[in-house]
Amino acid sequence: MSDLDFVSGTKPIPIERGEGVYLYARDGTEYVDAGASYACTPLGHSHPAVVEAVQEQAGKLTFVDSSYPVRSRENAYAALVASAPDDLTQAWFCNSGTEANEAALKFARSATGNSKIVAATRSFHGRTMGSLAATWKDKYKKPFEPLAGDVEFVPYGDAEALASAVDEETAAVILEPIQGEGGINVPPEGYLETARECTTDAGAALVFDEVQTGMGRTGQMWACQGVGVTPDILTTAKGLGNGLPIGGIVVRDWIADGAASHNATFSGGPVVTAAAHATISTLVEEEWPAHAAEMGDYLTAELESAVGDEIREIRGEGLLLGVELKRGANRVARDLALEQQVLALPAGRTVLRLLPPLVIDEAEADGLVEAMAAVIAPTTDAQ
Numbered sequence: 001m002s003d004l005d006f007v008s009g010t011k012p013i014p015i016e017r018g019e020g021v022y023l024y025a026r027d028g029t030e031y032v033d034a035g036a037s038y039a040c041t042p043l044g045h046s047h048p049a050v051v052e053a054v055q056e057q058a059g060k061l062t063f064v065d066s067s068y069p070v071r072s073r074e075n076a077y078a079a080l081v082a083s084a085p086d087d088l089t090q091a092w093f094c095n096s097g098t099e100a101n102e103a104a105l106k107f108a109r110s111a112t113g114n115s116k117i118v119a120a121t122r123s124f125h126g127r128t129m130g131s132l133a134a135t136w137k138d139k140y141k142k143p144f145e146p147l148a149g150d151v152e153f154v155p156y157g158d159a160e161a162l163a164s165a166v167d168e169e170t171a172a173v174i175l176e177p178i179q180g181e182g183g184i185n186v187p188p189e190g191y192l193e194t195a196r197e198c199t200t201d202a203g204a205a206l207v208f209d210e211v212q213t214g215m216g217r218t219g220q221m222w223a224c225q226g227v228g229v230t231p232d233i234l235t236t237a238k239g240l241g242n243g244l245p246i247g248g249i250v251v252r253d254w255i256a257d258g259a260a261s262h263n264a265t266f267s268g269g270p271v272v273t274a275a276a277h278a279t280i281s282t283l284v285e286e287e288w289p290a291h292a293a294e295m296g297d298y299l300t301a302e303l304e305s306a307v308g309d310e311i312r313e314i315r316g317e318g319l320l321l322g323v324e325l326k327r328g329a330n331r332v333a334r335d336l337a338l339e340q341q342v343l344a345l346p347a348g349r350t351v352l353r354l355l356p357p358l359v360i361d362e363a364e365a366d367g368l369v370e371a372m373a374a375v376i377a378p379t380t381d382a383q
Contacts, residue, residue: 013337018045021357021364023343031337032368035345035355039180039320042215042239043282044357050242050278057274066093066268076273079280080240080248083221085230090256092249093268093276097211097237098126100247101174103262104233105130107251108172108205111258118165118173120156122182125174125209134174136182157187159194170204172233177223180212183348184315184322192229205232205255211247212320215239216283216358219293219318226317242279246272283358292318292358299354299365306373312350321354322347325376332375340371 015036016026021044023031033045043050057072064070077091084091094100109115119125119134126132132140133147141147154161156179166173173195179185199206208231213223215236220226222234232255237247251259283289296318303314303323312324325332329346336342347353356368 011337013343020044021360029341031341031343032364032371033356034336034342034368035353036343037243037355037357038238038345039212039215039217039355040238040241041243042217042288042358043242043279044359045243047242047279047282047359049282050244050275053274053278054244054271057271061270063266063269063271065265066263070268070270070273072270072274072277073268076268076277076280079277079284080236080250083280083284084234084250085222085225087230087252088234088250089253090251092251092262093273094247094249094264095245095266096126096247097209097235098128098131098247099264100211100235100237100249101125101131101134101207101209102128103249104207104209104235105134105172105174106262107233107249107255107259108207110260111255112171112204114169114171114204115150116167116170117151118162118170119151119153120162120175120179121153122156122179122185123153123174123176123209124179124181125176126211156182156185157191159188159191162191163194163198166198166202166204168202170199170202172205172207173199174207174209176209176213177227178213178218178317178320180320180353181347183351184320184353186315186317192224192227196229196231199232207231207233207235209235211235211237212355215279216289216292217318217320217355218316219289219296221284221289223317240279241272241275244272244275246276248276288358289318295319295358295360295362295365296321298362299369302365302369303372306369307376310377316354319354319356319358319360323352323354323372325350325352335375336371340374342368342371 014026015023017024023033080091123136125134130148133151154165232252234250329352345353
């Protein structure tokens, strides 16, 4: 089995169940989920509040068309809007992050009457045709070209280039507040503020893709809250249903008022919105975003102490962390899984991405650090 097979193909670890931060193989082996769920389980696996909500709703009603009011959907809408940054007052549910971003670009174009989309290098916004057009890497796009047109890319973090690209023909600027797939890239101070200023001046929509950064992962419910910048459109998915497939969009009134019709058959289904309502409510009421901030600081400090001399950098916010290695991330991810029972993700050639559930505690973080030290710095004792 090659490194690429392990990272990109079917893993030789058949998973049977999960609980908290752990996943269990069919043979009973316990693995730490430091990325296997791709940030989709902020409350950990099989959280009781989500399980109860899903089971109760499935016993009442599994599906009805979204034009019929359903209490679980109404509750989830209210919870999502209440958790969102101020001035984002209208919400819509869909089935995934790429669909949320696809709809966001459609909403921006219909609300502004313009077509130009400004996106960033190293971005990742999804794999459907519209969101794929705003994604940077050719490896995702080339087999499907030509894609939707009128997309201009500017270097992520370059405020001057961004401001220069936004003009009166721009419908939207779409950015990740912290880039995930592109390498856990944190923008320089003032960058997101510039994005807000130039889109406002041009009458364009500012779209924040919080599919990975949202739901408390960076230490705030939404990463943009950490810098005090509110977009016109915020997209979410991954952790929204704590493992169930649901995406969402929250928008300002002017976007909602000007957007053309958009819908999907399964958007806002009763079972997945029950999961979303339970997830959002539990995150907020039990203050898991603040815990993520504390654990992110703790994990970063412990990793720097244990493997600091063997790596280039640790970057990110909260429990969205990227460890810049001095060697290939694919092999390190493989060795962590097969030798230390830790499941992590690469984010580019040399960055190891850590996305543990937000409920991870210090003892579990210590075990993660010890495992990483054993692989990254095998001659160094874990601290």
